[in-house]
Each structure stands twice: as C-alpha cells, then as structure tokens.
Amino acid sequence: MTQRATLDFLLYDWLKADALCQRSRHAEHSRETFDAVLDLGEKIAAEQFAPFNRLTDVQEPEFDGERVHLPAETPKALQAFIASGLIAGAQDAEVGGMQLPTVVEMAAMSFFFKASVSLAGYPMLTRGNANTILAHGTPKQIDVFAKPSFEGRTFGTMCLSEPQAGSSLSDIATKAVPDTASEAHGATPWQQDPLGPRFRLKGNKMWISGGEHEMGDNIVHLVLAKIPGEDGKTIPGVKGISLFIVPRKLVEADGTITPQRNDVSLAGLNHKCGYRGTVNTLLNFGEGKFPVHGQAGAVGYLIGKPGEGLKCMFTLMNEARIGVGLGATMLGYAGFEASLAYAKDRPQGRPMTAAGKDAASPQIPIIHHTDVKRMLMMQKAVAEGGLALAMLCAQLVDDEQTGSEAEAEKARLLLELLTPIAKSWPSEWALEANSQAIQVLGGAGYTRDFPVEQYWRDNRLNMIHEGTHGIQGMDLLGRKVIMNGGKALAVLAERISETIQKAGQAEGLALHANALAGALQKVGATTKAAWSTAQPEEALANATLYLQAFGHTVLAWIWLELALAAKAAQAEGQWDKSPLGDGFLKGKLAAADYFFGYELPKIDAWLTVVARRDLTCARVEADWF
Incomplete structure (x- = not known):
C-alpha cells in the first residue's frame, strides 16, 4: 500500500503526470486510465511474480545438453505479464501499444521489479531490444522482429x-x-x-x-x-x-x-x-x-x-541502465518493507528511560529504538528517493518525445546527464539499504527464512552490469558534465536553482535550500578543478567519488522537491482522508530531513579528493599490493 501511495504522490503531487493527457499523443488517457494501469500492474506482480521469487532463486535454470529448463512458474508469470499488454504500454498504437506516457509505464513496471527482479528482467530486455529495432531498423525489420516482441510472442x-x-x-x-x-x-x-x-x-x-x-x-x-x-x-x-x-x-x-x-x-x-x-x-x-x-x-x-553499431546499441543500453536503476531501487524498497514489518512486530529490549530500567517491564518493538529508526529511515530515503529519480528520468523521456522544442532539448540534455546517476546511485545505495535491512533483522536477516538476504544478493549485480560503477563515473566526469561546453550541467543547475529559490521561501526548508546551494557550488567548483590541468588521467583518477557526490547532490535536490510537494499537499489537505493518515506526508518531510542531515554532508570528503586530483591510487604499482 505504501508503494502505491508513494507512486500516486510522485506522479500526481510532484510530477503532475496527469497533465501529460493534454498532449495529443496521450489525449485518450486520463488519471483514471493511469490508475487502472497501476492497479493492473500491482495485481499481476503480487499474484504472479512475488509468490515465485524465492522459487526461481533456489530452482536455478538447468541445461541438459540440449535444452534449458526453467521452473514451470516462470513462463506462467511472463504470460500473465504479456497478456496485460504492459510490455508495449508506451508504444504507438500502430505497433500494438497503449500510447501511455513512459512515466506511467515505468511506474507500473516498478511493481514487477519489486516482486521478482529476475523475472522482470525478461520483459525489460525484450522491450529494450524491440525499442532499439524500432529506433534504428528498417520498416521490414520493425514488422518482422520488433512487433512480435511488443506482442509478447518473441523475446529479446x-x-x-x-x-x-x-x-x-x-x-x-x-x-x-x-x-x-x-x-x-x-x-x-x-x-x-x-x-x-x-x-x-x-x-x-x-x-x-x-x-x-x-x-x-x-x-x-x-x-x-x-x-x-x-x-x-x-x-x-x-x-x-x-x-x-x-x-x-x-x-x-x-x-x-x-x-x-x-x-x-x-x-x-x-x-x-x-x-x-x-x-x-x-x-x-x-x-x-x-x-x-x-x-x-x-x-x-x-x-x-x-x-554505427555502438551508437545504435546505446539506445538499448541507456534504456537498460535506467531499468537497472529502477530494479535496484525496488530491491531496496522490498528490503525496506520487509525490515519495517519485522521491526514493528519484533519485541526486544526496553526504552532508555527510567521506566525502561525495570527488567520486569514488557519489551518494546524494536522500531522504537533510535538506531533501528535510523536504519529504516536510511532505507526509506534511498527507496523513495530512487523511485523518484526513476520517475523523473521517465518523464524526461516523455518531454523529449512530446514536449515543445525547447522542452525536448532540455529534457534530452538532462536525461543524458542523469542516466549514469539513474543507473549507479540506486545500484550502490539501495544495495547498502538492503544491508541495513539485514541488520534490522539481525541474525534472522542472515538466514533464508527471511527474504532480505536474497534482495541483497540480487542487488549486488546492479553495480556491475550495464556499465560498472567505474565506467559510469568516467562517463559522467569524462564526458557528460563537459559536453557542449557544460550545457547539460547548466540545465541541471538551472533546475536545482529554481528549487532552491522556492524552498528558501518555504517554512522549514530554508536550511535545506542553503545546504543544496552549497553542494551545487561545490560540485561546479570541483568539476572545474578536476579538469584544470586538462589531463584526463588526473581529472578521472577519482571519477567514482565524483559520481557518488554528484548522485547525492541530485538526490538532495529531488528530496527538496518532494518536501515542497509534501508541504503543498499538506496545505491542500488532500491526503487528510488517506488510510495512511497525516503520517504519510510527515514521513516524506522526515526523509528529506534525514537525507540533508545524514547523507548530503558526505559529499565534502568525496569532492575534496576529486578537486585536488589526488593520484594516490593512480600511482600505485601492481607489485605494491
């Protein structure tokens, strides 16, 4: 329930996705049809994917020398997904699609990634494969190879x-x-x-x-x-x-x-x-x-x-990188939900008060212990922030495809800049969130009696495939932030500055706005310092640290945006009748406070190393190890 409520908040309170229905490509849609798609995705994921996530983990594919054997539940689950039509949700009607906005398609896909990321990998790859043929193939290649994939008859x-x-x-x-x-x-x-x-x-x-x-x-x-x-x-x-x-x-x-x-x-x-x-x-x-x-x-x-093969393949690779980031996010989300439920139910210890010193007093659920709250808040900030990042990138795809000429150009630049962040940030920090989920459960989390250890194992791949962390860092600092004279970075800085100005005038958000302004200035200054000698081996020596700092700055911006949306929703009172109560919006504001208090300050140490072009690691010889 909390994921669906968060998606509603992200789509409608923050991104105003229902306004996309005013564009001709999505004119036949409305919020009601978007909600119906989300309902469908949530239902199929819960009924056909989630029950078999553990089964597909323990019953691995087998090759008998002639055929690969999968659990019978795998094709059954994928057929349910195919029957929903979601594999071509954002495609044109002429290729069998629903002409949904990409942001709605991605929102629906998030349920499947959370239910079983390994099962969701089949349609993710197939869609990306077909989209690549659609973008670069001939009409005959599209008819023969892409359309059957959008229909779910072939895989890619x-x-x-x-x-x-x-x-x-x-x-x-x-x-x-x-x-x-x-x-x-x-x-x-x-x-x-x-x-x-x-x-x-x-x-x-x-x-x-x-x-x-x-x-x-x-x-x-x-x-x-x-x-x-x-x-x-x-x-x-x-x-x-x-x-x-x-x-x-x-x-x-x-x-x-x-x-x-x-x-x-x-x-x-x-x-x-x-x-x-x-x-x-x-x-x-x-x-x-x-x-x-x-x-x-x-x-x-x-x-x-x-x-031009690599140029064509980047259509698939960039789509896959955003998909990997969403998959990593949803594994973090799954671990968050599992550890949250455990923390609410598991009694252990007593409060750090005078009454708590009485050993005869009843134990309290561990969710009341401050350090457990810290670990849960870290997971919440990562899971919901990562989901917001994926939804933002998806809407940039929509703006690039259907926005005005000026909107499309800014969206293209911003999406190109954010793609390495959309892939790498959730891959690193949702993995850490999964580690925190195991920690919340303690010894139980390290057993197969609970799912959190599988979420961690599944997530560990995401820092590797579709371009490792090091590759993403070099792409960001070595190309994306300096391309076209830093034009994409300037577009991002403009967007962040607009948010800072709004937040500076909002009650309770001025300190966060100032902190984000400082972070943005440090990122800009560090980018110049890294390239001040025009020596790539110096500039890129610590590109991964730059990637981490850049990602944290982007997520701080997103959390400030979400805090503004939460305050606006509080003022309108539209969530007052929600079954989740006012705690839902207060939780968003608390997660923003957590990110600015606990996470954003980390960028200073990372950027300091990048700015001084530290060559400690670069100069190490192989035999020194």
Whole structure:
C-alpha cells in the first residue's frame, strides 16, 4: 500500500503526470486510465511474480545438453505479464501499444521489479531490444522482429560482452562477413535481402541474460560484431563495430518463423550470486552446431549503418541502465518493507528511560529504538528517493518525445546527464539499504527464512552490469558534465536553482535550500578543478567519488522537491482522508530531513579528493599490493 501511495504522490503531487493527457499523443488517457494501469500492474506482480521469487532463486535454470529448463512458474508469470499488454504500454498504437506516457509505464513496471527482479528482467530486455529495432531498423525489420516482441510472442537479448573483452567493447572479436554462401541455396543476394544486408557471424558472447530458453516463438539477439575489410582485417576500436539482428530460429521475409535453428548455440550457463531466475548464458555464434545451408555461421541482418553499431546499441543500453536503476531501487524498497514489518512486530529490549530500567517491564518493538529508526529511515530515503529519480528520468523521456522544442532539448540534455546517476546511485545505495535491512533483522536477516538476504544478493549485480560503477563515473566526469561546453550541467543547475529559490521561501526548508546551494557550488567548483590541468588521467583518477557526490547532490535536490510537494499537499489537505493518515506526508518531510542531515554532508570528503586530483591510487604499482 505504501508503494502505491508513494507512486500516486510522485506522479500526481510532484510530477503532475496527469497533465501529460493534454498532449495529443496521450489525449485518450486520463488519471483514471493511469490508475487502472497501476492497479493492473500491482495485481499481476503480487499474484504472479512475488509468490515465485524465492522459487526461481533456489530452482536455478538447468541445461541438459540440449535444452534449458526453467521452473514451470516462470513462463506462467511472463504470460500473465504479456497478456496485460504492459510490455508495449508506451508504444504507438500502430505497433500494438497503449500510447501511455513512459512515466506511467515505468511506474507500473516498478511493481514487477519489486516482486521478482529476475523475472522482470525478461520483459525489460525484450522491450529494450524491440525499442532499439524500432529506433534504428528498417520498416521490414520493425514488422518482422520488433512487433512480435511488443506482442509478447518473441523475446529479446543484447549481446555485447566477450570472454576476452568484457566491458572493453573496442576489443570485441566477433566477425560478420557477407552471406554469399546462402545464395547458392536459392536465397536472395546478401545485399538485397528484404530483412536487411545478410551476414554470417562467428564469435563468442557471454553474460547474455535470456540467451537460451524455450519460452515464446523465438529469441531475437542484437549482436555487436565487426565487418572485415577486403584485406580481411577489422577496423580497430569502436568505429569498426556494427549491430546485427540474429534470430535464434530463422525467419522468412513475411515474418514466418521457421523450424530451422540459426547457428547460435549455448556454450554454458553462468551461475550467479543473485538474479538466479534470469537464465544467463555463454553463446557461440557460428561454431557449426546448427549449420545453415550446410555451412557454419550464424545468419544476421545489419541494423543501421556499418560502423554505427555502438551508437545504435546505446539506445538499448541507456534504456537498460535506467531499468537497472529502477530494479535496484525496488530491491531496496522490498528490503525496506520487509525490515519495517519485522521491526514493528519484533519485541526486544526496553526504552532508555527510567521506566525502561525495570527488567520486569514488557519489551518494546524494536522500531522504537533510535538506531533501528535510523536504519529504516536510511532505507526509506534511498527507496523513495530512487523511485523518484526513476520517475523523473521517465518523464524526461516523455518531454523529449512530446514536449515543445525547447522542452525536448532540455529534457534530452538532462536525461543524458542523469542516466549514469539513474543507473549507479540506486545500484550502490539501495544495495547498502538492503544491508541495513539485514541488520534490522539481525541474525534472522542472515538466514533464508527471511527474504532480505536474497534482495541483497540480487542487488549486488546492479553495480556491475550495464556499465560498472567505474565506467559510469568516467562517463559522467569524462564526458557528460563537459559536453557542449557544460550545457547539460547548466540545465541541471538551472533546475536545482529554481528549487532552491522556492524552498528558501518555504517554512522549514530554508536550511535545506542553503545546504543544496552549497553542494551545487561545490560540485561546479570541483568539476572545474578536476579538469584544470586538462589531463584526463588526473581529472578521472577519482571519477567514482565524483559520481557518488554528484548522485547525492541530485538526490538532495529531488528530496527538496518532494518536501515542497509534501508541504503543498499538506496545505491542500488532500491526503487528510488517506488510510495512511497525516503520517504519510510527515514521513516524506522526515526523509528529506534525514537525507540533508545524514547523507548530503558526505559529499565534502568525496569532492575534496576529486578537486585536488589526488593520484594516490593512480600511482600505485601492481607489485605494491
């Protein structure tokens, strides 16, 4: 109930999402339809996802040498999600979508991430895969590969990493050569295939979530590979990377899925600490296990232009990064709710008062102990703040798509700047929130009798996949804050300054406004100091600390925004009749107080190291360890 109430507060009291119905793309919607979508998402997540979260954790995917076996509940849950139509919620009607605002689609998705993040990974990847084809594919590729995914008939993946390359995509070795061999078997010339220029791919990919299973009619892989030149050599670096659609089963030009397997084979499964319900694979492309027309080589179709593969794939990667951040947030939210319920029910100890010294007096629920309140408040500030961050990014997508020209440009810049924060901040701090949830439960939290240990294990992956913390820090400080002469940073500073001005005139928020103003000034000054020598190795030596400080400043801004919204709602009295009572809004204000009192001050230590371009770690030699 508290998550739904918080979503209502974020969508309507803060972001005014119902005003999006005034835009032509969403004109057929209203708050009532938005609420119906949220009701549906909450119901399906509670009934079809949450009951099987532990099952998918203990009953991991198995490979018998021929097929991957999943719990029977996995396809059942995903079919319930597909039947709801939410997988294409924000898409145009012409591709089977509801034309919902992205912010409403993301709000509905939050229920599924909280109920079972590993099950929710399948539709998240499939949607991102289809959106990438929609953005960069030809009309025929959209009809044949994207629309079936939006209909829920096929699933999708992203195939980037390789065993020898990892996050260093410039070093991928998978190759794609023109498929002239198939022409001898009656196929159209490789350049003239209706599905796009046809290639044969050979190489190995790993860490591929959803890479092999028997659900749906097909799996559509988006694969990064390099096209060799006439000399047989590939272009070094990312400029030589192209993107290909590689279906698990071959597809005819009219969209018919054939029984013929493409030459994509499962090399093995990865067995992870968490996210165990999402099958994670190593895939071999073109090893000859499933030869096509008698020859090895996986058949793939070029999407976009040669050499622009990474640019196209970033459509999926950026969407996935925001999705990872939301998933991390909701794991933090799940841990918060579990530890809150435990703290209200678990009696232990007595109050630190004269009466509490009487050993014969009854014990009190641990929620009345100050340190437990601190741990719960930390979780609340992270979970609700992270959810607000995700909703803000989703609404920026809406503004970029349907706002005025000026709104769209500012939204684009702000979204590009905030994407590394939307991915990394919840990944780090919701993980810490999960740790605090375990601490609230004490020894019980460290057992499998309670779910909080699983939430921590699931969340630990989120600092790694879709770009590690270090990569996000270098992206933020090395590119995002300085691109276009710092234009995106200026847009953010303008938004924050507007909030500071409003809060400075609001009762009880002036101190927070001053603290945020100081933080914004420090971030700006540190950004200049880091780049003052124009030496990237100095500027980026402590990029992760900059990422942490920048993220905390953004979340302080968001919490000040939420505090203003809470005070406005108090003045209007619209929450007075809520079953949650006035404690709901007071809790929002208390969480803002917590963030400014306990979290924001941490940025001083982080930024000091960045500003002095400390090279302590950079200068350490390998043999010093």
